[in-house]
Amino acid sequence: MNPKIAKADEEVQKLISKKRNKSVEDRRVGSEIFDKQTLETLYKLANQGYINILNGAISTGKEANVLKGVIDDSYVAVKIYRIATSDFKKMQYYIQGDPRFNIRSNNKRKLITSWVNKEFRNLKRALEAGVNVPKPIVALNNVLILEFIGSNDGNPSQTVKNQKPKDVDDFLNKLLLEMKKFINEANLIHGDLSTFNILNHNENPVIIDVSQSVVRDHPIANELLVRDVKNVYGEFKKLGSSYSLDEIVNKLEIDINLD
Template sequence: DDEYYEVKQLVFDDRTVRNLLKLFNKGTLDDITWIISSGKESVVLAGRGTGTEVAVKIHRVHTANFGRYLDYIVGDHRFVPVRDREKLVYLWAKKEFRNLKRMWDSGVNVPRPIDIAGNIVVMEFIGEGSVPAPLLREVEELENPREVRDLILEDVKRCYVKAGLVHGDLSEYNLMYWRGRPWMIDVSQAVVLEHPLSYSLLLRDLERVINFFKRRYGLNSTDAREVAEGLVRERSRLEGDQGTDT
């Protein structure tokens, strides 16, 4: 159909096909079954690998937002900025994979990272039967919105204090809701705490989450700055304790 043709034309260039073949040859992928979403910078496909459902995120090379990517890469000591478009997109995909792994290892509720090849990241599929879980904004009614909000804030805390990362674009558009829990997605832009924008991004993430639940469910407003400063203090205490141990 038209959507498949568009995705095929814009995503399945020679480089992407080679990267997909690597994943098939390694046994990471057995099949690609469905197009989940198609955006300007990436396409997400449903697939199967090692007997389970997976999500296959393909970062587009030709339509990558060069300036936006660099804003989040410059200042992140884990990566060296590049000016070549293809190399930058590969770096962006690598950043997403490493952020997912760091969050997952710290107990943050994110899709489990599985594999990476060039501009393609394979991760756990959140949903069932090739049908993705809804975004938080698409859920008509939550049984216990306060509990869901607090679970998100707890994940923001784990992300900051344990993983040493700030999501950087957290909102009802980048949170899925599945089996009673929220899931953080789209973590390519997540930055380390040493990044010059980390605190302002943390504050923006908190404000968006808090304001969404206040606007839609009428929850009493929690002060985002107070929460952010509490996380900074807790992270500082943790670093101090680790310094004492060494």
């Protein structure tokens, strides 16, 4: 196991046993990996039965770490937003145009909590529209727990960026069906759709990373939609797809101005 994650898990376990033993004399939880609130949040989630232990890093990104959590004999994905490195300007901008979140806060923690809730709600909405996304399990403060996409023995599925589909056109065709539901039935625009945010799960696409996704009547929705469609076209073309941009737009059954 990655030593940093082993250390993080050790810290969470220590906190759990400390609280269980009610030894209140040391409430100062020193963490080298997470800030105190994150550690407390993980502790709460463990105590509520969402995770037993943290077992390894899946990804360390710009703004979030995704860890593997173990619960009984299965896995979950634990996405932890780092307070210090989050892009608050972007968060504010995306949240302000969203009628579901009527907050105008400069409080960083509150903003991250809204951001995490937004990702949770977007996933739920996509799932209800039948889109292949990880099922959201729980959101608390800066932590989001999701269905783990991978093998039963704990190997996470890779992004399309890292694992090229065997049959690119067939994969793209499946992806377009997922995108069509995402756009036309969930009424959401992803906003950061690329081969980094699509998992290749046994040659089936799973769309992830929907925190920035916006409702279709958001002021920037059209701009984001055009960007997403062009990205998907360009990246899959590089992978060897034979689809034209027009064919993609037709398959999505959307009406957009690409100029």
